[in-house]
Amino acid sequence: MAFDEMDVDTIWMDGEFLDWEDATIHVLTHALHYGTGIFEGVRCYETDTGPAIFRWDAHLDRFYESAKPYELDIPYDPEELTEATVELIRREELSSCYIRPIAFYGYKRLGLNPSEGPPRTAIAVWPWGTYLGEDALEQGVDVGVSSWRKYSSSQIPTSSKTTGAYVNSVLASLEARRHGYVEAIVLNDEGNVAEGPGENLFLVRDGEIFTTGLAEGILDGITRRSVIQVARDLGYTVHDEATISRGELYTADELFFTGTAAEGTPIRSVDDTAVGERTRGPVTEDVQSRFFEILETQPDEYADWFVPV
Numbered sequence: 229m230a231f232d233e234m235d236v237d238t239i240w241m242d243g244e245f246l247d248w249e250d251a252t253i254h255v256l257t258h259a260l261h262y263g264t265g266i267f268e269g270v271r272c273y274e275t276d277t278g279p280a281i282f283r284w285d286a287h288l289d290r291f292y293e294s295a296k297p298y299e300l301d302i303p304y305d306p307e308e309l310t311e312a313t314v315e316l317i318r319r320e321e322l323s324s325c326y327i328r329p330i331a332f333y334g335y336k337r338l339g340l341n342p343s344e345g346p347p348r349t350a351i352a353v354w355p356w357g358t359y360l361g362e363d364a365l366e367q368g369v370d371v372g373v374s375s376w377r378k379y380s381s382s383q384i385p386t387s388s389k390t391t392g393a394y395v396n397s398v399l400a401s402l403e404a405r406r407h408g409y410v411e412a413i414v415l416n417d418e419g420n421v422a423e424g425p426g427e428n429l430f431l432v433r434d435g436e437i438f439t440t441g442l443a444e445g446i447l448d449g450i451t452r453r454s455v456i457q458v459a460r461d462l463g464y465t466v467h468d469e470a471t472i473s474r475g476e477l478y479t480a481d482e483l484f485f486t487g488t489a490a491e492g493t494p495i496r497s498v499d500d501t502a503v504g505e506r507t508r509g510p511v512t513e514d515v516q517s518r519f520f521e522i523l524e525t526q527p528d529e530y531a532d533w534f535v536p537v
């Protein structure tokens with residue numbers, strides 16, 4: 229997950245390409261104090277025909293939608309953000325990378341109402357490998373159910389990638405690692421499964437696939453949507469509005485995470501209880517390998533998932 233900023237020397241900020249060290253903000257920036265920012269995480273993959281951004285349009289849609297509840301007007305249109313991103317990747321000559329667009333309230337006067345603060349927008353790109361460890365995609369990861377609950381959508385909009393709300397994910401991640409796990413599973417207020425700190429969750433039982441529904445307070449993950457489609461195209465039955473109880477985690481045949489960072493990562497144990505054979509299960513492997521094949525080869529039926537750089 230670590231990256232070396234020396235690998236990259238340009239950041240796009242408020243309409244300009246800046247040197248990495250010049251892309252800075254004032255210490256009284258509204259978003260720093262109150263978390264009033266929204267962001268995206270996107271991957272650009274090396275493909276047979278050069279670098280291509282995966283599901284850029286869907287990520288951009290979510291970027292603007294995330295901003296809406298906060299009345300944050302992003303002063304750039306999707307074409308301008310696309311142009312800036314493509315130009316950054318070209319300048320850095322990256323064959324694959326992670327893309328981090330962010331928009332937030334800047335500094336004018338510090339007070340809870342952000343409306344006077346100028347909207348700020350930035351995009352950074354950098355090389356990025358696997359998120360949960362090199363072996364994770366094949367061997368699976370050990371996870372623990374967090375004692376922190378996911379906030380509900382009556383508290384913070386769960387469909388918005390709000391910077392401040394990520395303290396919830398940070399707490400769950402810290403706790404998981406403190407207990408020796410690679411990642412957490414976070415329950416919602418009702419005590420049912422929500423998701424991971426930065427991943428959606430899928431469960432396999434008797435050959436059918438279940439994933440927690442949006443009403444469980446999850447982020448509407450773009451990898452989740454993609455994997456649902458890939459699995460259905462492979463002929464699997466996918467229940468995408470499932471409620472999954474905590475107990476079902478321990479008796480599942482297979483579990484896996486999806487996310488831009490985690491891609492498709494098998495879960496081999498929950499709270500030290502083995503999931504299936506304590507390794508990647510056959511359905512997970514099938515869906516995962518088709519997903520990676522699509523990323524690499526961009527078959528015609530998924531062509532609209534890719535924006536060439």
Ligand SMILES: Cc1ncc(COP(=O)(O)O)c(C=O)c1O
Binds near residue numbers: 397425
């Ligand atoms: C809380 C949370 N859930 C799920 C996801 C997965 O979403 P996506 O597949 O769009 O990256 C993320 C990552 O953005 C996340 O932060």
